[in-house]
Amino acid sequence: MDAKQAHESPALCRAFLFLSTQFSPTVASGGVKHLRRFGWDRKNDALVFSLKGNIPVRVSWTFAIPVVLPFLHEWSARPKAALIHTSIFAALFFVSVFLHELAHAWAARRQGIGTDRIELYLFGGLAYFRRGATSPYGWAWIAFAGPLANILLAAFFAASYYLIARPLAPVEADSLFSAPPPMPITYLAWTLWVGALLNGVLAILNILPAYPLDGGMIAGHLLAQRFGEGRAARIVGFCGVVLSILRFAVILPAAVAGILLWLPPSFKPNWRALRGTGRKKTGSRREAAKAAGDEVEWRGKGGWPVNQGVERQDD
Numbered sequence: 001m002d003a004k005q006a007h008e009s010p011a012l013c014r015a016f017l018f019l020s021t022q023f024s025p026t027v028a029s030g031g032v033k034h035l036r037r038f039g040w041d042r043k044n045d046a047l048v049f050s051l052k053g054n055i056p057v058r059v060s061w062t063f064a065i066p067v068v069l070p071f072l073h074e075w076s077a078r079p080k081a082a083l084i085h086t087s088i089f090a091a092l093f094f095v096s097v098f099l100h101e102l103a104h105a106w107a108a109r110r111q112g113i114g115t116d117r118i119e120l121y122l123f124g125g126l127a128y129f130r131r132g133a134t135s136p137y138g139w140a141w142i143a144f145a146g147p148l149a150n151i152l153l154a155a156f157f158a159a160s161y162y163l164i165a166r167p168l169a170p171v172e173a174d175s176l177f178s179a180p181p182p183m184p185i186t187y188l189a190w191t192l193w194v195g196a197l198l199n200g201v202l203a204i205l206n207i208l209p210a211y212p213l214d215g216g217m218i219a220g221h222l223l224a225q226r227f228g229e230g231r232a233a234r235i236v237g238f239c240g241v242v243l244s245i246l247r248f249a250v251i252l253p254a255a256v257a258g259i260l261l262w263l264p265p266s267f268k269p270n271w272r273a274l275r276g277t278g279r280k281k282t283g284s285r286r287e288a289a290k291a292a293g294d295e296v297e298w299r300g301k302g303g304w305p306v307n308q309g310v311e312r313q314d315d
Contacts, residue, residue, distance in 0.1 A: 101118045143214045154203060
């Protein structure tokens, strides 16, 4: 699955993927070598660890739900294979979402904005930033960094699958949308194939012009230069409302086939943005546009929504 400015409006709500201090030079240089703190946060029911540089990362128990759902049907038929597939998918999902959020943090640091924490939860991830200012294009770049990371990961897995596992079987033009890609036989091939597919889907979903996705923040920041923040938020909200309805064209057929999926964007934050309303009476279009992002901040125990006065970036 954004955030901007000092009071919890999203600079790029996208945000699946938690505390304070500066961005780690280790992460900035492309490495995540040292984890400093590791343990279970009973208050929030989350696994907590810290990157070097004291950037806390909190992984909610709800992060496991989208990992298990796609394999529920397989668990009843082939439990051993389901266990292996679920474990592989869990590792791929964690790496993909986590690197997505790290890319947001890296881009923010390049703009002179520190990272407060990273959270991984039911609907993806959130990167929270310290107060800072940059241009609308700077915020758009921070937003785009996450999907870009998934694009690069998808290319890496696809190239590895082609070179290491086996070439993709050709798909006839008339069956491109009626038949799934060929299922790999070995676990190595399956891992690379799913890695490419997962990151491709994450990149596409996150670039959609809707709240709380990265694409919504990119569109909002760029459109605001021409139409103003209030009207830009309503334009993105309209696109989000349409997309939130169209997503059921994928969710329902998948459910019939025995695959339980949840896809963004959500209807409510986009409807609020379209109407230009927030939970509090706002005195300006600027405040109304920011209020649209408030609804998508899901934090706290069990992933329930809690408001916090920090900037955030969704995955």
